[in-house]
Amino acid sequence: MKRKNFMKQKEISLTTPHSLLPTNHSLLPTPYSLLPTPHSPFFISLFSFLIFLFSPSLLSAQTAVPAVYNLTDTINYLGSPELRWDPFFDSGVLNLNGHNASFYSGEEGETGPVLFDNREILDLPLPYNSGGELFFPASFVTGVNDTFKRFAADDLARFRIAAIVIDPGHGGKDTGAIGNHIIKGVPFQSVEKDIVLKVSKLLYSRLAAAFPDKRILMTRDSDTFPSLEDRVILANGIPVQDNEAIIYISVHANASLTNPAARGYEIWYLPPDYQRDILDKSKYSGSPEIMPILNDMIQEEYNTESVLLSQGILRQFNSILGNVMPSRGLKEEAWFVVRNAHMPSVLVELGFVTNETDALLMNDDNYLVKFSDALYNGITEFVDLFERSGGFTAQY
Ligand SMILES: [Zn+2]
Numbered sequence: 001m002k003r004k005n006f007m008k009q010k011e012i013s014l015t016t017p018h019s020l021l022p023t024n025h026s027l028l029p030t031p032y033s034l035l036p037t038p039h040s041p042f043f044i045s046l047f048s049f050l051i052f053l054f055s056p057s058l059l060s061a062q063t064a065v066p067a068v069y070n071l072t073d074t075i076n077y078l079g080s081p082e083l084r085w086d087p088f089f090d091s092g093v094l095n096l097n098g099h100n101a102s103f104y105s106g107e108e109g110e111t112g113p114v115l116f117d118n119r120e121i122l123d124l125p126l127p128y129n130s131g132g133e134l135f136f137p138a139s140f141v142t143g144v145n146d147t148f149k150r151f152a153a154d155d156l157a158r159f160r161i162a163a164i165v166i167d168p169g170h171g172g173k174d175t176g177a178i179g180n181h182i183i184k185g186v187p188f189q190s191v192e193k194d195i196v197l198k199v200s201k202l203l204y205s206r207l208a209a210a211f212p213d214k215r216i217l218m219t220r221d222s223d224t225f226p227s228l229e230d231r232v233i234l235a236n237g238i239p240v241q242d243n244e245a246i247i248y249i250s251v252h253a254n255a256s257l258t259n260p261a262a263r264g265y266e267i268w269y270l271p272p273d274y275q276r277d278i279l280d281k282s283k284y285s286g287s288p289e290i291m292p293i294l295n296d297m298i299q300e301e302y303n304t305e306s307v308l309l310s311q312g313i314l315r316q317f318n319s320i321l322g323n324v325m326p327s328r329g330l331k332e333e334a335w336f337v338v339r340n341a342h343m344p345s346v347l348v349e350l351g352f353v354t355n356e357t358d359a360l361l362m363n364d365d366n367y368l369v370k371f372s373d374a375l376y377n378g379i380t381e382f383v384d385l386f387e388r389s390g391g392f393t394a395q396y
Contacts, residue, residue: 159243159387166200247382269307313379
């Protein structure tokens with residue numbers, strides 16, 4: 001687009017009346033010096049007028065794009081970027097949606113480098129100061145605009161997490177595990193479905209606030225029992241683009257019917273109980289041999305992501321809850337089952353309802369917040385890593 005603008009400029013200067021004058025033009029350093037020559041100003045005007053009249057494309061180009069924009073028009077044209085101007089160095093930075101164009105002001109007609117995001121340089125006619133006001137040549141404005149637009153399109157195509165599904169285990173008629181205790185003579189019951197719902201709702205609020213651009217979903221948000229099928233329909237119903245991924249967090253509490261001393265949190269790589277076609281087969285119908293290869297690559301990637309997500313969550317549990325609860329670690333056995341997982345997915349066992357200490361911690365609102373913080377930190381760390389690395393696809 002930049003080249004096109006330069007071409008347009010060149011066209012205009014080639015067809016200006018000055019350069020069409022039959023005599024002496026090669027001796028004249030600039031078009032301005034033509035004016036005081038013996039050639040009749042009337043002749044020039046007439047010529048201009050004719051060129052103007054018979055050049056509809058030139059006409060439209062000139063009316064659609066002024067040669068120079070003032071500051072207000074420039075800001076409007078570019079979609080209201082922030083402008084930081086340093087009068088000491090006569091330099092400025094335009095910032096739009098996280099992208100920067102750095103430039104300095106020159107003399108009128110001077111061309112110079114404009115630096116975009118510290119990674120791309122375009123040579124553009126520079127803004128110049130006239131009468132204490134900044135003016136922006138049209139090619140500068142359109143060059144910046146085209147580049148910002150291209151960067152914004154790249155942003156859209158980047159790999160991202162589109163949705164996070166929080167699955168509080170059990171619910172309704174399915175209580176999950178129950179621990180019965182007597183604390184200081186008072187019977188006390190620790191119920192998995194209630195604990196995991198509270199933690200999941202806390203997690204939901206934090207994720208929804210942090211990621212307004214992502215869909216944060218819960219498989220249940222009250223004491224109901226969505227069947228496995230319902231949970232499947234919910235997860236499968238999330239529309240995702242090719243560059244988007246979903247992560248799935250199932251929250252549970254543990255139990256041991258034989259060992260009341262068993263306690264601690266553990267993180268599993270979860271194979272979702274549903275299958276999703278990883279690749280849209282119709283897109284590769286012309287080359288069926290590539291399907292299994294791509295599928296393997298993507299499955300391998302989901303495995304890697306599930307492990308990274310689990311490790312991140314475990315690290316956060318260790319740092320936030322490690323002083324009050326033992327870690328039972330990541331479940332290595334899941335390496336085998338995770339081969340069927342079609343999205344990064346994790347199952348977290350918060351603690352044991354059958355252990356008195358764990359049960360009391362999971363009955364304490366302050367600790368429920370800590371559980372949700374650990375999940376939240378682990379998930380956001382993973383989302384940052386995933387989105388910054390382009391979905392880890394660079395390794396392929
Ligand atoms: Zn459970």
